[in-house]
Amino acid sequence: MDLKVSRFVTSPPFETNTYVLEVLGETLVVDPGEGISRFVNEPAFVLVTHGHCDHISGVPELKVKKLFVSKEDSHMLSDPKANLSADFMDWNVVLDLPFEEIEKFFNVLAVPGHTRGSRFVVFEGVVFTGDTVFADTIGRVDLSGSEEEMERTLEKVRRFFSEIPKDWLVCPGHGEVVTVGELLKKNPFFHE
Numbered sequence: 001m002d003l004k005v006s007r008f009v010t011s012p013p014f015e016t017n018t019y020v021l022e023v024l025g026e027t028l029v030v031d032p033g034e035g036i037s038r039f040v041n042e043p044a045f046v047l048v049t050h051g052h053c054d055h056i057s058g059v060p061e062l063k064v065k066k067l068f069v070s071k072e073d074s075h076m077l078s079d080p081k082a083n084l085s086a087d088f089m090d091w092n093v094v095l096d097l098p099f100e101e102i103e104k105f106f107n108v109l110a111v112p113g114h115t116r117g118s119r120f121v122v123f124e125g126v127v128f129t130g131d132t133v134f135a136d137t138i139g140r141v142d143l144s145g146s147e148e149e150m151e152r153t154l155e156k157v158r159r160f161f162s163e164i165p166k167d168w169l170v171c172p173g174h175g176e177v178v179t180v181g182e183l184l185k186k187n188p189f190f191h192e
């Protein structure tokens, strides 16, 4: 599959990476943050790696064909306390729209820790890691997450990265995009 992936930095001041993919003539938006409508106007499928506000605050700006999220994080869409907009933003993010369970339609890896329902979304050649794994560190567990879950997740993710091609792209929720090979070199959580 030939994937075209674009990255846009959204949700100031959080600087969230929103990714836009063209797949089989459809537009897929991963983690639409506030301001995404400056880049995307066409009807789109929305994929959410986890339910924090900076990854979903751009959803109201989009013509959403369908929204995909894990079952465990789905309550965060409409709960400003749970999605943290009540604490971290000057408006409450309340998305009143139906969702589909992301695992039923996409290839995902369950990576609880940053949030209970965090997911990697995996395409041939590209892995969207949300706020679980960044280029040179991992995500916080003090924002509705769990340290024990993150420990287990890291074991699983180490295995996962060791098994996929090293030239695949790792597209995190913040910061730079790297290849799997680069991540294994520069991220201390993945050193042998």
Ligand SMILES: [Zn+2]
Pocket (backbone or CB within 6 Å): 050, 052, 114, 131
């Ligand atoms: Zn997050």
